Amino acid sequence: MLYEYRLETPKEGFIDITDEVRDACRQSGVFDGMLTVYCPHTTAGVTINENTDPDVKNDLLLALNKTYPDRAEFRHSEGNSAAHLKASVIGSSVTVMIDDGELVLGKWQAVYFTEFDGPRSRRFTVKVIGNRG
Amino acid sequence: MLYEYRLETPKEGFIDITDEVRDACRQSGVFDGMLTVYCPHTTAGVTINENTDPDVKNDLLLALNKTYPDRAEFRHSEGNSAAHLKASVIGSSVTVMIDDGELVLGKWQAVYFTEFDGPRSRRFTVKVIGNRG
Amino acid sequence: MLYEYRLETPKEGFIDITDEVRDACRQSGVFDGMLTVYCPHTTAGVTINENTDPDVKNDLLLALNKTYPDRAEFRHSEGNSAAHLKASVIGSSVTVMIDDGELVLGKWQAVYFTEFDGPRSRRFTVKVIGNRG
Numbered sequence: 001m002l003y004e005y006r007l008e009t010p011k012e013g014f015i016d017i018t019d020e021v022r023d024a025c026r027q028s029g030v031f032d033g034m035l036t037v038y039c040p041h042t043t044a045g046v047t048i049n050e051n052t053d054p055d056v057k058n059d060l061l062l063a064l065n066k067t068y069p070d071r072a073e074f075r076h077s078e079g080n081s082a083a084h085l086k087a088s089v090i091g092s093s094v095t096v097m098i099d100d101g102e103l104v105l106g107k108w109q110a111v112y113f114t115e116f117d118g119p120r121s122r123r124f125t126v127k128v129i130g131n132r133g
Numbered sequence: 134m135l136y137e138y139r140l141e142t143p144k145e146g147f148i149d150i151t152d153e154v155r156d157a158c159r160q161s162g163v164f165d166g167m168l169t170v171y172c173p174h175t176t177a178g179v180t181i182n183e184n185t186d187p188d189v190k191n192d193l194l195l196a197l198n199k200t201y202p203d204r205a206e207f208r209h210s211e212g213n214s215a216a217h218l219k220a221s222v223i224g225s226s227v228t229v230m231i232d233d234g235e236l237v238l239g240k241w242q243a244v245y246f247t248e249f250d251g252p253r254s255r256r257f258t259v260k261v262i263g264n265r266g
Numbered sequence: 267m268l269y270e271y272r273l274e275t276p277k278e279g280f281i282d283i284t285d286e287v288r289d290a291c292r293q294s295g296v297f298d299g300m301l302t303v304y305c306p307h308t309t310a311g312v313t314i315n316e317n318t319d320p321d322v323k324n325d326l327l328l329a330l331n332k333t334y335p336d337r338a339e340f341r342h343s344e345g346n347s348a349a350h351l352k353a354s355v356i357g358s359s360v361t362v363m364i365d366d367g368e369l370v371l372g373k374w375q376a377v378y379f380t381e382f383d384g385p386r387s388r389r390f391t392v393k394v395i396g397n398r399g
Contacts, residue, residue: 042316125370
């Protein structure tokens, strides 16, 4: 069971996609298993972090931009090597467990699509594996 | 098969949880498959690294703290944005393969729970997928 | 289904292993599922990034080396703590979905083995899970 979702992103930022991931979980009917959220782009990623205070995602973006700046030595002609690097540091996928038909997220966790080189039309896929209830 | 383990963490550090992960593997009876270790917290993570010289984990923590310092610009009221960032950089889960009923870890690999904002009562879950022998 | 591949690495760099991963997918005969590529070493990793302009991988390596330098405070006697850290930041595994018997990679994505402490004889494993067509 493979589900695809589309989104329009801002220039950069963390976009909460937990509702879409939960939707894929429910559509699949999997009761006991796990799912993987996958980003098919090379200047964006997916991660899991705090779901409540929006300042957290702003702080994460600010610090990633300071830690991984554009550099004069970069040679990639598109000029977005820093975005490629942030994508690899954050990662292209996350895995979440499913128990009793529900995502097993911690109380403060949300799933984020992380855009580092937008605005763009993006997509992500969710693969669900396991036993149906 | 979903297993949960609890631990009390120090202020920060890499805690070796390989024994617990191996325990989950054996309890599951899975002979051929894989497992995912998942951290349900947003200021801690899980990673795989060197199992022998304890200086390695100390060096990793030292360098992570230098690379991802607290910043005056951070606005998150809890004051632990650097810990949130280290959690996303290290990641919320690792996957390990199972062959012949055993974890397929490299000779020098251990699985670590990484605390960035303790001390706290923490937990992690292990999901095992595959065929029983 | 567990497949192992060997490679000889340079001092450091991103080595494209997409062909080997695709080979494992095809050998498995899995039509609908997913696979995990796993690095059993602690100073190397695996990641997914741009498949076209070779300058991207050079830029990524350059920036990782600037972000995670060797540090005078490091105590690990082998002197390769920076390589251990880059391994944990990049990660020990990636997951790729399989649909219709093919890897579901984005148009610009390749799978890379990332060497941070070579040259060495290295290996990686690919575990394929799912239904055969």
